[in-house]
Amino acid sequence: MNYFPDEVLEHVFDFVASHRDRNAVSLVCRLWHRVERLSRQRVFVGNCYALSPEILIARFPGLKSLTLKGKPHFADFNLVPHDWGGYVQPWIEALSNSRIGLEELRLKRMVVSDESLELLSRSLANFKSLVLVSCEGFTTVGLAAIAANCRFLRELDLQENEIDDHSGHWLSCFPDSCTSLISLNFACLKGEINLAALERLVARSPNLRSLRLNRAVPLETLQNILMRAPQLVDLGTGSYIHDPDSETYNKLKHTILKCKSIRNLSGFLEVAPRCLPAIYPICLNLTSLNLSYAAGIHGSELVKLIRRCAKLQRLWILDCIGDKGLEVVASTCKELQELRVFPSDVLGVGHAAVTENGLVAISAGCPKLHSLLYFCQQMTNAALIVVAKNCPNFIRFRLCILEPTKPDPVTMQPLDDGFGAIVQSCKHLRRLSLSGLLTDRVFLYIGMYAEQLEMLSVAFAGDSDKGMLYVLNGCKKLRKLEIRDCPYGDKALLTDVGKYETMRSLWMSSCEVTLGGCKTLAKEMPRLNVEIINEHDQMEIGSEEQRVEKMYLYRTLVGPRKDAPEFVWTL
Amino acid sequence: MEGCMAFDKELNLEATELRLGLPGIKESEKQPSSTIKSNKRAFPNMDEKSCGSKDSSKASHAQKCNQEIASPSKAQVVGWPPVRSYRKNCFQAKTMEAEAAGVYLKVSMDGAPYLRKIDLKIYKGYPELLKALEDMFKFSMGEYSESEGYNNGSEFVPTYEDKDGDWMLVGDVPWDMFISSCKRLRIMKGSEARGLGCAV
Numbered sequence: 001m002n003y004f005p006d007e008v009l010e011h012v013f014d015f016v017a018s019h020r021d022r023n024a025v026s027l028v029c030r031l032w033h034r035v036e037r038l039s040r041q042r043v044f045v046g047n048c049y050a051l052s053p054e055i056l057i058a059r060f061p062g063l064k065s066l067t068l069k070g071k072p073h074f075a076d077f078n079l080v081p082h083d084w085g086g087y088v089q090p091w092i093e094a095l096s097n098s099r100i101g102l103e104e105l106r107l108k109r110m111v112v113s114d115e116s117l118e119l120l121s122r123s124l125a126n127f128k129s130l131v132l133v134s135c136e137g138f139t140t141v142g143l144a145a146i147a148a149n150c151r152f153l154r155e156l157d158l159q160e161n162e163i164d165d166h167s168g169h170w171l172s173c174f175p176d177s178c179t180s181l182i183s184l185n186f187a188c189l190k191g192e193i194n195l196a197a198l199e200r201l202v203a204r205s206p207n208l209r210s211l212r213l214n215r216a217v218p219l220e221t222l223q224n225i226l227m228r229a230p231q232l233v234d235l236g237t238g239s240y241i242h243d244p245d246s247e248t249y250n251k252l253k254h255t256i257l258k259c260k261s262i263r264n265l266s267g268f269l270e271v272a273p274r275c276l277p278a279i280y281p282i283c284l285n286l287t288s289l290n291l292s293y294a295a296g297i298h299g300s301e302l303v304k305l306i307r308r309c310a311k312l313q314r315l316w317i318l319d320c321i322g323d324k325g326l327e328v329v330a331s332t333c334k335e336l337q338e339l340r341v342f343p344s345d346v347l348g349v350g351h352a353a354v355t356e357n358g359l360v361a362i363s364a365g366c367p368k369l370h371s372l373l374y375f376c377q378q379m380t381n382a383a384l385i386v387v388a389k390n391c392p393n394f395i396r397f398r399l400c401i402l403e404p405t406k407p408d409p410v411t412m413q414p415l416d417d418g419f420g421a422i423v424q425s426c427k428h429l430r431r432l433s434l435s436g437l438l439t440d441r442v443f444l445y446i447g448m449y450a451e452q453l454e455m456l457s458v459a460f461a462g463d464s465d466k467g468m469l470y471v472l473n474g475c476k477k478l479r480k481l482e483i484r485d486c487p488y489g490d491k492a493l494l495t496d497v498g499k500y501e502t503m504r505s506l507w508m509s510s511c512e513v514t515l516g517g518c519k520t521l522a523k524e525m526p527r528l529n530v531e532i533i534n535e536h537d538q539m540e541i542g543s544e545e546q547r548v549e550k551m552y553l554y555r556t557l558v559g560p561r562k563d564a565p566e567f568v569w570t571l
Numbered sequence: 572m573e574g575c576m577a578f579d580k581e582l583n584l585e586a587t588e589l590r591l592g593l594p595g596i597k598e599s600e601k602q603p604s605s606t607i608k609s610n611k612r613a614f615p616n617m618d619e620k621s622c623g624s625k626d627s628s629k630a631s632h633a634q635k636c637n638q639e640i641a642s643p644s645k646a647q648v649v650g651w652p653p654v655r656s657y658r659k660n661c662f663q664a665k666t667m668e669a670e671a672a673g674v675y676l677k678v679s680m681d682g683a684p685y686l687r688k689i690d691l692k693i694y695k696g697y698p699e700l701l702k703a704l705e706d707m708f709k710f711s712m713g714e715y716s717e718s719e720g721y722n723n724g725s726e727f728v729p730t731y732e733d734k735d736g737d738w739m740l741v742g743d744v745p746w747d748m749f750i751s752s753c754k755r756l757r758i759m760k761g762s763e764a765r766g767l768g769c770a771v
Binding site: 074076077078079134160161162188292293295342343344375400402404433457459484 | 652653
């Protein structure tokens, strides 16, 4: 390969798309490393503190698309204090001072300020795509800057962010010359929207494929929008309430008939079930349906809707669908690949409406299922064993039994055997979340069988350090391990310290690790940041035996971070 | 957590044992507890912070505390169930909205010069509502019975207009159904009410 000019290598590398493969390519030899890095356009950084913006910019001068993740996953559940970190500002500053012509930025769990958005919009002339998932720290003022200044904006996708809404004015900031929009998602905005500006924007965006509205957009506006954009592929309705006998609703029914391209449907943040028949004609074409925020659709209305969606590949719903409803899904949606069943009672003190029976029905009816997130009231070993047999193709299997440490209600046994069957049968399993009553034995099985496992989430499980050790020893491809409320201590933490450099991160909270143990680890492994979160000021620097409430460690090239708040100690 | 104390002992006994047996081989007896392990750290004292991420209204907080006392195993644990706070906030907001908004309806009475308005939400059931109406308009309507409506020869009968525009006798349908279908109330003179469930 030394005889090929660089351009040939580069051309070959063009066909190597995935991040992992390109990373592997770059390790072959210096030549390949150089050619690869100069031609790389898309980079994924799973932990923004693993490296610095400067390192990134130096290595990949041709960078066009950057994905960054900030806070640890458990931040989603309020386990990480507010000012922990994950700021995008230094990245945007560095990028704006460089020659990099960044076009796409995708952020997850990061703190994004209006200042950052304004800087981005003014300094990156070719910027085309902004995707923010579970981020916070910005307001509609920042959005206005993006709208006003990014002349070639194609995509603005806001998913489940906490945004302070100062006004619906930002939509009007898209200049009349902006006609390039392909994707616009503002479903998570809580406030009012300038409806006229929205309609005008849609009217001048002939390439618009994806549009997700917020609650403030009424059915009349939806009707007008669909008239102008029948080419939509992805639609998220806002408020879907009207009088089914009205003129507007009648018009909507006719307009929807022209929207033959819609494949993804979501929204229904407010809904009048009697208006649902208007969407029946497009149900047969749907491959993705997200009703997980549509608390107003349940019972027979929900089932009627689902019966028409025979081509669904992805379904997100609330557990009020019940086991019976899941049986309908199983008999209707033969192409189903991904299912998420969310709890409608999010405080978790009531009863979930689905049990093991719903899951078994799904596994029997949907053999292509590979991704599952299932919040349920209870689960049995027998059911899990059947599910494992019916669906050996699981890649992601996340089960959440709402009551912590709940055993199999029929046998009163732990769920070790059930999950054991899952890991044994599903040889491609990459992500697993456990729940229910579990002993060390389930971790023995995981260590033995889950060869492809990359991410494991554990809560209220296990009896001793052995549990964690089985996993660390056995799962060679483990990248992320997050543990809460388990009896794992220093012995589990310190037995194989080298392992952590092969992983992205480890989170342990409410376990038995001590300050001394963490300090020892930090001392032995200088290329890890071992962070202790000392929220309520309960830890003293001196005593080594005190338990650490929250520890987050991750490999990094750049040592302790300089933006850590007072309550985060990097050991 | 009973596991905590047990594990200390087990650590000593089994520390030197290499047991990577095949699945299905029973390990030395561990009592699978049918009682929920009460991990004292897992269910910390419930303070404001652990009850969801946003401030709850007093009513729902009191409700949560009652549930804590009732079933400690189902007590609220920080960050459990593992649902994104964005999603939790959406649903909490919805329930709070539903709780906060009143259902104000017009009440007219035959012969009275002007109408009144009441908030149906503050009543828990028919007896309370009827009592409130009686107090408001200074009349009495007698006992409700399914077969005879409001008998005992009362001059006035409570009726309501439902979603379809029909005038119905108050009390026939379950309270929840009534609240969602009632558009206005009218206290009808008994003579007109003949035929509205007043049998014979």
